[in-house]
Amino acid sequence: GLRPDIIQKFQLGYSLEERKGFSKAAIAAGYQPKYLVKTGMSILSNTFTEGNEITINDIFDRYAGRVMFPIFDEGNRVVGFGGRTLSSDKKMAKYVNSPETDIYHKSKVLYGLSFAKKAIQQKNVCYLVEGYMDVIAMHQAGIENVVASSGTSLTIEQIKAIHRFTNNIVVLYDGDEAGQKASDRAIPLLLEEGMNVKLLMFPDNHDPDSYSRLVTAEEFAAYLENNVQDFLI
Numbered sequence: 147g148l149r150p151d152i153i154q155k156f157q158l159g160y161s162l163e164e165r166k167g168f169s170k171a172a173i174a175a176g177y178q179p180k181y182l183v184k185t186g187m188s189i190l191s192n193t194f195t196e197g198n199e200i201t202i203n204d205i206f207d208r209y210a211g212r213v214m215f216p217i218f219d220e221g222n223r224v225v226g227f228g229g230r231t232l233s234s235d236k237k238m239a240k241y242v243n244s245p246e247t248d249i250y251h252k253s254k255v256l257y258g259l260s261f262a263k264k265a266i267q268q269k270n271v272c273y274l275v276e277g278y279m280d281v282i283a284m285h286q287a288g289i290e291n292v293v294a295s296s297g298t299s300l301t302i303e304q305i306k307a308i309h310r311f312t313n314n315i316v317v318l319y320d321g322d323e324a325g326q327k328a329s330d331r332a333i334p335l336l337l338e339e340g341m342n343v344k345l346l347m348f349p350d351n352h353d354p355d356s357y358s359r360l361v362t363a364e365e366f367a368a369y370l371e372n373n374v375q376d377f378l379i
Contacts, residue, residue: 147359152286155261156215161229163211169202179205186226186245209242215257215278217244220307222260226250228278253301256293256308257281263311265291271314273370274300275354276328280318283355287363289370292318292354300332305339316344316374320353333377343377346370 148158161168169188173179179200182188188205198204212229219225226244244250258281266272273292275281284292295304308315315336319325329345336343348357348369358366 159214161209165206168207218260252298254303258293266311272308275318280354283358287358287366314342344374346374
């Protein structure tokens with residue numbers, strides 16, 4: 147359901163369902179296996195003997211068969227990835243995210259911030275959502291002052307990053323139990339950091355992604371405008 151311009155903007159892609167498809171292509175392009183492992187793009191097999199040089203025989207792809215969401219730092223450089231399965235197999239993790247690396251520190255990165263900074267300053271408010279698709283769906287609906295906490299619980303470092311651009315934040319977490327728990331964890335931290343916190347819940351357990359598909363962009367923007375509630379301690 148995403149437009150080509152949105153797919154291009156967020157550099158979305160797909161990692162083939164080949165156990166070593168990406169790793170082979172990367173090595174052929176001149177990347178060293180040890181750095182594929184170090185960045186978390188490839189995984190070292192259990193059969194690897196410490197002290198040996200890492201080769202293609204020792205690694206396999208972390209994200210095989212997944213839709214790829216590049217994670218950008220504030221300077222718009224790719225520092226990590228989220229990979230979402232298209233399989234309906236409940237035993238398979240829905241998302242696989244980059245591990246902590248020398249260049250990717252989950253607690254400091256907000257998904258979408260490089261695209262949102264200007265709009266956050268202009269609107270003087272930041273919408274905080276749960277997932278990659280929530281950010282992307284809101285962009286498709288024309289709302290760009292939105293970030294997500296990159297598959298982790300919200301951290302003080304992430305809040306400080308938002309606070310540099312605005313004092314005002316609207317929490318748009320999902321209406322389900324997991325969303326409620328995430329909201330309950332995030333709000334005290336936001337208040338401690340001196341943010342003005344407001345809440346917005348979507349009807350019938352919708353999230354920003356699913357609700358934006360039900361209504362027009364104008365109706366979505368109007369819903370955000372008219373259903374924000376002050377948070378009372």
